[in-house]
Amino acid sequence: MLIESYYSEDKNGINVSRQQASSFAKGVADDFNPLHNPEAKLFCVPGDLLFALVLAKFGVNQQMRFTFSGMVDDSRSLHFAEQDAGRLGLLDSEGKSYLEVERGGANSRQENLVESLTRNYVAFSGHTFPHILIPLMAQHDVMINPARPIVIYQSMEIDLERVDIPEAELEFSRAHLDVEGKRGSVRLDFLLKFSGRTIGSGTKHMALRGLRRFDQQVVDEMISTYLNHKQLGC
Numbered sequence: 001m002l003i004e005s006y007y008s009e010d011k012n013g014i015n016v017s018r019q020q021a022s023s024f025a026k027g028v029a030d031d032f033n034p035l036h037n038p039e040a041k042l043f044c045v046p047g048d049l050l051f052a053l054v055l056a057k058f059g060v061n062q063q064m065r066f067t068f069s070g071m072v073d074d075s076r077s078l079h080f081a082e083q084d085a086g087r088l089g090l091l092d093s094e095g096k097s098y099l100e101v102e103r104g105g106a107n108s109r110q111e112n113l114v115e116s117l118t119r120n121y122v123a124f125s126g127h128t129f130p131h132i133l134i135p136l137m138a139q140h141d142v143m144i145n146p147a148r149p150i151v152i153y154q155s156m157e158i159d160l161e162r163v164d165i166p167e168a169e170l171e172f173s174r175a176h177l178d179v180e181g182k183r184g185s186v187r188l189d190f191l192l193k194f195s196g197r198t199i200g201s202g203t204k205h206m207a208l209r210g211l212r213r214f215d216q217q218v219v220d221e222m223i224s225t226y227l228n229h230k231q232l233g234c
Contacts, residue, residue, distance in 0.1 A: 003056040003118075006049055013077030013093065014053070021045040021074070024052075028119070029126030032230040045072040047153040048122040050090065050099050054080075055114050058088065062105025062200075065157040070098040108163035116167035117192075124170050124190060125156075125204060130223045132188060136175045138219070142184065142211045146222050150209035160192060160200035168200070169193045177208075184208035 006024040007016045018038035025036035025046045035044050047068050054066070057080065072078070076092040083089050083100075090099035108114075129151065137143050144151060160168070169192070176187045185207060192200035 003052055007053060013079040015077055016045045016049065016072065016074060018043055018074045021049060024049045025126070028052075029122040030230075031126035032226060033129070034229065043073055045074070046126075047099075048125050051156070052118045052122060054088070054090075054099075054101055055118050058101075058103070059107050059109035060113055060117055060160070060163050061103040061107050062160045062163055063103065063158070065102040065155065067100045067102075067155045068098070068153055069100065070096065072098050105160075106163050110163075110166065112166045113163065113168060116169070120168065120170040121202075124172060128188065128204075128206070130226060132172070132175050133186070134219060134223065136177050136186065137184075137208075138214055138216075140177050140179050140184075141214045142179055142208075143214045143219055143222075144208055145210040145212060146218055148210060149222075152207040152209070154205045154207055156202065156204040158192070158200065158202040162199060165194045165199065167194065170202075173201075179211065182209065182211045184211050 006020045006028075007014055008020075009015070021043075022036050022038050025031040025033065025048075029046060029048050031046060031048070033046075034040055035042060036046055037043070050068075050072065051066055078090055078092055078098065081089045081091055086103045088101040088103070089097050090101075091097050133151070171191045171193060173189045173191050175189070178185045186205065188204040188206075190202050190204075191198050192202060
């Protein structure tokens with residue numbers, strides 16, 4: 001994966017076009033969320049592309065936490081700013097922050113490790129819907145609004161014992177959902193492994209909005225629509 005194919009950079013900063021964002025979502029993350037379609041009215045750049053960009057530019061640290069604070073579209077030039085020891089911000093020209101990254105421990109810029117961690121994480125993250133979220137919502141008898149599905153990628157964190165390794169595999173471990181009225185908080189836990197041995201762990205946090213009672217027929221229609229988009233590549 002050449003991350004440079006999915007963004008451009010000049011003296012004004014980093015830009016991600018709609019087509020670049022869509023190509024990354026579909027081709028790398030296998031994510032067919034319509035928000036990442038080039039023609040989407042409420043288009044946004046996948047958070048996983050921003051994650052990949054950080055790793056490509058700054059490498060892998062033993063401890064990393066990514067906190068998303070805004071949706072990135074194709075209209076703004078962005079730049080990274082080192083705010084203090086171990087902290088990065090992804091800002092636009094007006095100083096608005098879209099992502100904060102906290103980093104600690106040893107750092108590795110080994111290309112194979114960066115590549116494998118990026119690919120394995122975004123593949124896992126891109127399959128959140130429907131593979132993980134639907135069974136989780138069914139368990140709690142809730143579902144997102146099919147007319148306006150709001151699933152917000154809030155943050156993720158990784159904790160590694162070591163980074164002197166050539167690759168890292170990812171294994172999903174468990175999912176948890178807290179429901180409060182029409183709002184839900186999702187936590188997805190995963191393990192990081194090398195040669196079959198667990199060398200770390202991580203967590204992805206998401207927010208659900210507009211929850212309503214679970215309806216299997218409506219959910220089946222949502223899944224069918226999503227899979228049709230995927231089959232058509234749109």
